[in-house]
Amino acid sequence: MIPLEIRSILEEMRAERIRGASYLARRGAKAYLLLSELREGEELEDALREMKREIPAVNRTMASLYNLARFIPVTGDPGVVRSKAEEFIRLSDEARKEIGNIGSELIDENEVVITHSFSSAVLEIFRAARKKGKHFRIILTESAPDYEGIALARELDSLGVPFEVITDAQLGLFAKRATLALVGADSVTRDGAAVNKAGTYPLALACHDTGVPFYVAAESFKLHPELSSDEVEIVERPYARQGYRVRNFLFDVTPWRYIRGIITEFGVLVPPKEI
Amino acid sequence: MIPLEIRSILEEMRAERIRGASYLARRGAKAYLLLSELREGEELEDALREMKREIPAVNRTMASLYNLARFIPVTGDPGVVRSKAEEFIRLSDEARKEIGNIGSELIDENEVVITHSFSSAVLEIFRAARKKGKHFRIILTESAPDYEGIALARELDSLGVPFEVITDAQLGLFAKRATLALVGADSVTRDGAAVNKAGTYPLALACHDTGVPFYVAAESFKLHPELSSDEVEIVERPYARQGYRVRNFLFDVTPWRYIRGIITEFGVLVPPKEI
Numbered sequence: 001m002i003p004l005e006i007r008s009i010l011e012e013m014r015a016e017r018i019r020g021a022s023y024l025a026r027r028g029a030k031a032y033l034l035l036s037e038l039r040e041g042e043e044l045e046d047a048l049r050e051m052k053r054e055i056p057a058v059n060r061t062m063a064s065l066y067n068l069a070r071f072i073p074v075t076g077d078p079g080v081v082r083s084k085a086e087e088f089i090r091l092s093d094e095a096r097k098e099i100g101n102i103g104s105e106l107i108d109e110n111e112v113v114i115t116h117s118f119s120s121a122v123l124e125i126f127r128a129a130r131k132k133g134k135h136f137r138i139i140l141t142e143s144a145p146d147y148e149g150i151a152l153a154r155e156l157d158s159l160g161v162p163f164e165v166i167t168d169a170q171l172g173l174f175a176k177r178a179t180l181a182l183v184g185a186d187s188v189t190r191d192g193a194a195v196n197k198a199g200t201y202p203l204a205l206a207c208h209d210t211g212v213p214f215y216v217a218a219e220s221f222k223l224h225p226e227l228s229s230d231e232v233e234i235v236e237r238p239y240a241r242q243g244y245r246v247r248n249f250l251f252d253v254t255p256w257r258y259i260r261g262i263i264t265e266f267g268v269l270v271p272p273k274e275i
Numbered sequence: 276m277i278p279l280e281i282r283s284i285l286e287e288m289r290a291e292r293i294r295g296a297s298y299l300a301r302r303g304a305k306a307y308l309l310l311s312e313l314r315e316g317e318e319l320e321d322a323l324r325e326m327k328r329e330i331p332a333v334n335r336t337m338a339s340l341y342n343l344a345r346f347i348p349v350t351g352d353p354g355v356v357r358s359k360a361e362e363f364i365r366l367s368d369e370a371r372k373e374i375g376n377i378g379s380e381l382i383d384e385n386e387v388v389i390t391h392s393f394s395s396a397v398l399e400i401f402r403a404a405r406k407k408g409k410h411f412r413i414i415l416t417e418s419a420p421d422y423e424g425i426a427l428a429r430e431l432d433s434l435g436v437p438f439e440v441i442t443d444a445q446l447g448l449f450a451k452r453a454t455l456a457l458v459g460a461d462s463v464t465r466d467g468a469a470v471n472k473a474g475t476y477p478l479a480l481a482c483h484d485t486g487v488p489f490y491v492a493a494e495s496f497k498l499h500p501e502l503s504s505d506e507v508e509i510v511e512r513p514y515a516r517q518g519y520r521v522r523n524f525l526f527d528v529t530p531w532r533y534i535r536g537i538i539t540e541f542g543v544l545v546p547p548k549e550i
Contacts, residue, residue: 116444142516144419144442150517158315166522167514169474174525199444202477202542209480233471239442241417244423246440252448 003038006031013058017146020197021186021222022120025064026092028055032068032085032180036078045083060233061195063187063224071221082163087156088221092180093144095219095265096121100128100266103182103217103263111136114176114212116171118148119184119195121217125156125263130159139174141199145239148197168199175206185218185260193229194218198249204258211261219245220264229253278313278323281306287331292421295472296461296497297395298340299519301367303330307343311353317458319356323349335508336470336526338462338499346496363496370494370540371396375403378492378538380459386411387453389487392444392472393423394459396492398430400538405434410440413438414449418472420523443474460493467531468504469493469545473524479533487534495539497518503526 001101002010009031013024027264030142034053039047049053055069056062072084083087103125107113113136115122129136138156149165156163166174175181187195194200207214232253239248277285281388284306288299299487307326330344331337348360359381376399388411390397415430417440418424424440431438441449452454457476462470469475469491482489507528514523536543 049451133472141444142521144444147516149521164522165516165519167443167473168523169419169472169477170415170524170527171474172476172521173473173509174482197444198442198448200447201447202444203482205447205476205480205484234448239423241440244425244428245438246417247439247445247449249445249448252445 002047002054003035005038006035006047009034010054010058018118018148018151020119020184021062021064022092022096022219024058024062025068025221026089026126027051028065028068029085029088032072032081034260036081036085038079041076041175044078045074047074048072059186060236061186063227064219065223066224067221074089074177078097089159092221093150093219096124099219099263100124102265103215104128104132104134104178106215106263107134107136109135111180114139114175114178114203115152115182116141116203117143118152119217121184122182123152124159125182125217126156126161126257127159130161136274138174139166139178139218141166141168141171141230142165143197143199144168151205168267171203172206174204175212178212181207181214183216185222186218186251187227188216188218188223189227189229190225190234191228192259192262194254194259194262195232195251196254198252201252201254204254208258214258215261215263216259217263220266228231242244277322277329280313281310281322283307285329285333288328292414293393293426294338294397295369295459296337297371297494299333299337301364303343304360304363304461305331307347307353307356309370311356312359315353316351318428319353320349320351323347323356333511334461336510338460338497339503341493342536343498344495346366346457348477350428358495363447367494367496370496373540374492374494374538375399377491379403379409379543381455381490382409382411384410386455387414388412388457389450389453390454390457391416391429391474391480392418392459393427393476395494396456396459398427400457401431401436402434402493409523411436414423414441414453415439416441416443416446416474417428419443419484423472446474446478450478451485453487456482456487456489457479458491460491460497461526463491463493463498463504463537464504464507464528465500466503467537468528469534469537470507470526471529473527476527476529479529482484483533490536491534495541504530
C-alpha cells in the first residue's frame, strides 16, 4: 500500500494547474524519496509496484512520469530507492541547465521570441541568454483558462527581459512579428511529435506559414520510447464559462514536420530529412 | 455639425464588443435615418460630409462601414437620405437571408461545423440549415476576452442545434474533428483575404493542414474595393489580466490560399486558381 503522505502528494500532482512535466517529474521523484524514509522490505516493494502504475496515471501524456516510474527499480532496499530518486533529480537539474546553455545559442541579439504557456526549460533558455548578456524580447500568450502565461510574465519581469502578453487567439497575428519560436513539451512521441499545451500546434502552423523557425525544448526524459502521436490520450479538465461547459483538453500534438529542432541536454535533434 | 443624438450612436458603435460588421453597418444606416429626421438643407449636407469621415472611422477594418458611407450621397434632401438608408438595410437583410440559403447547401446531414467568434451571417446559415431539417453539430470557441462564443451558444440553444464550446487555444485540436469550417468576416480585402476575429487565421491553417474545407460568409458590402491585405490596420482594445497589459488586436488576416470559398448573396466566390 502507498502510504497516506505519498497519496496526498499524488493528489496534489493531479491538481497542479500551472506547472508542467518537469516540475511534476521532480515532485514525483521527491515522493519516492519520502517513500524510502517511510517503508522498507516487502512493504516498500509493494508500494513501489503500486507507484509504477500511479505515477504515470497522474498524467498519461507526460513521458517524464512514465520515465520516472521506469527509472526507480522495485526493491526492498530504501537506500537504492533514495539514491535512484536523487540521481533522477540531479540528472533533471543538469539536463535543464544544459538545455539553457544549448538553447540560448539560438537566441541572437535583438531576437523576438514567441512562446506559448509556461515551460521551465524555455525559461531556463531565457535565463541563460540573459546571463550571456544578450538582448531579446518575448511575445507570450496569457494561456487561458489557467493563465500560465502570467506566471511566465512574472518570471520575465524579475529577469528584466522585456515582453508582451497576447491573448491565445492572437498567436497567428503575432507569429509573423517573431523571429524565433520556442516552446516546451510535456512529451515527445517516438515519431517526433511534441505534445504540449493546446495552442502549440496552431502556433507551429503559423510559424511554418510565415517562415519563423519553431523549436521545442525538452529534457531527454520527456522522450517517450513507446507512445506514437496517434496514441496520445489528452487529459481534459472541467471548465465552464457563463454557465456553459467549455471543453478543456490540455494538450495538442505538433507533428515533426513543423518542428525545426528539439533542444535536449544532448544537443538539438533535427527532423530525419535534415540529418 | 453632426447632431448630438447621432454622436451618441457613433459612440455606442465604437463601444460595441460582441456584434460585428453587419450589425454595425445596420446601426450606422439607422443613424442616417435619424439624421434625415433631424436636419435638412445645408445643415444636412454638412452633417453628411462629416459622417463620410466618422462612419468609416468607427472601425477602419470594416468594409461595411466604408461601403455604407459611400452608399449615402451628400445631399440636402432628407427624403433621399432616408430612402438610401432604408435601401441599405433592405439589401443587407436580403443579402443575409440569401447567404443563409446558399451557405446551408454546404451543410450535409451529420456535418460537424467548426466556427470562431460570432458571425450573424454564419448564424443565418445555421438557421437556414435547421429550417431545411438538416442535422448537424457545431464546435465553437468561447472567443476570449469578450466571449462572443457564449452569445452564439445561446442562439444555438434556442435553435436546438447541438454544440460544443472550446477554448480558443484548442482550435487546432478540434479542427480535425470537424468536417467543415464556416466563419464570418469583418472585411474581405481586394486581394481576397478575410479580415475576421483574431484566431481565424490559425483555424484556417489547421483546417488546411487536416483537409477540412474552410469557408467565409460575407455579404457583398463587406468586400472592400480598395484595401489590400497588407494595408489592413487592426483595431486594438485595452485588456489586462492580473495586472499585466495584454495585447488585444481584434482581427487577423487569412490569405486567399487557405479559403475554399467566400459565400456571398450572389454565390460562392472561389479562389482564382479554381475558377
